[in-house]
Amino acid sequence: MKLATVNADGKVLYGAIVDGGFVALSPEFPKWKSLYEAIAAGGMEALLSAADGRAVTHTEFDYEMVMPDACRILCVGVNFPDRNAEYKDGSAQPKYMSLFPRFASGFTGHGRNLVRPPENHTLDYEGEVAIVIGKAGRRIKAENAYNHICALTLCNEGTIRDWVRHAKFNVTQGKNWDKSGAIGPWLVPFTDAAQLDDARIITRVNGEVRQDDTLNRMMFPIREEIAYISTFMTLQPGDIIVTGTPTGAGARFDPPRYLKPGDVVEIKVEGIGTLRNGVEDEK
Numbered sequence: 001m002k003l004a005t006v007n008a009d010g011k012v013l014y015g016a017i018v019d020g021g022f023v024a025l026s027p028e029f030p031k032w033k034s035l036y037e038a039i040a041a042g043g044m045e046a047l048l049s050a051a052d053g054r055a056v057t058h059t060e061f062d063y064e065m066v067m068p069d070a071c072r073i074l075c076v077g078v079n080f081p082d083r084n085a086e087y088k089d090g091s092a093q094p095k096y097m098s099l100f101p102r103f104a105s106g107f108t109g110h111g112r113n114l115v116r117p118p119e120n121h122t123l124d125y126e127g128e129v130a131i132v133i134g135k136a137g138r139r140i141k142a143e144n145a146y147n148h149i150c151a152l153t154l155c156n157e158g159t160i161r162d163w164v165r166h167a168k169f170n171v172t173q174g175k176n177w178d179k180s181g182a183i184g185p186w187l188v189p190f191t192d193a194a195q196l197d198d199a200r201i202i203t204r205v206n207g208e209v210r211q212d213d214t215l216n217r218m219m220f221p222i223r224e225e226i227a228y229i230s231t232f233m234t235l236q237p238g239d240i241i242v243t244g245t246p247t248g249a250g251a252r253f254d255p256p257r258y259l260k261p262g263d264v265v266e267i268k269v270e271g272i273g274t275l276r277n278g279v280e281d282e283k
Helices: 035-040 044-051 081-086 142-148 161-165 222-232
Strands: 002-008 011-018 021-024 073-077 098-102 114-116 127-133 149-156 181-189 200-205 208-214 240-242 264-269 273-281
Touching: 002 021, 002 035, 002 044, 011 044, 035 044, 127 200, 127 222, 127 264, 142 149, 142 222, 149 264, 149 273, 181 273, 222 240
Parallel strands: 073 240, 114 273
Antiparallel strands: 002 011, 002 181, 011 021, 073 098, 127 149, 127 240, 149 181, 200 208, 200 264, 264 273
8 A cells, every 4th residue: 555645636635545546534434634643643554444445546646755745854865885985085984874854846756857957067866765753752762763664765865966065064055946856656555564664676777777786785774763863853744854865966976967858767665666757947
């Protein structure tokens, strides 16, 4: 079962993706205005139960960013050993992970175009797995971390590369251009550690494999990410952690291979799905 946010008949709805289409659930749960609110309230199981055996309500719809009103999205940077080597600065594996915030406005949905702004054309792709917190916690032990995940999704953590270099100590401005990235297509319930421990992520641009790696090679595994982040902030249901991208982003080619209008980026992880987006210039 997969949960998604869609636009159908001019209305934004949340519900389940099933064989044959979409089952709208939001009309039955008016107390939750969004999928984010449902998860924040611990309602994911109720949604899955309500969708079981239900008839399709829509066969035509467009995907939205899976949780367009998500309050907190934290991203882990430079989290694969080859990515660290890409910087060619001779640095060893860092002691602590790099973190930065992203805002929901910076993401669009599956099947929609990423937007390249007129100010700068260094739009890049980063294929990543994102986790959704389902159980609150502070100072979570790594061995208990998976107990706090309720769902998985995919992220194209699109970046305007030149703008991450505008300041010495942060990348926030290069990471938050409107609709420069995507999250989706849907949420897959997290039920088994193998969904993450055995996951392989592949990113293709116009059919060409650009990124191909497995999550078990992360310098900071997802269990450690949850433990570290929850040390300084209480993780809440509905929080999203974007866990890190493998080597092969466009900026690291010589010359760089940035995205341009007409390109198609596909990010695939077995058991989660494929996130596909085109590229267009901002109108």
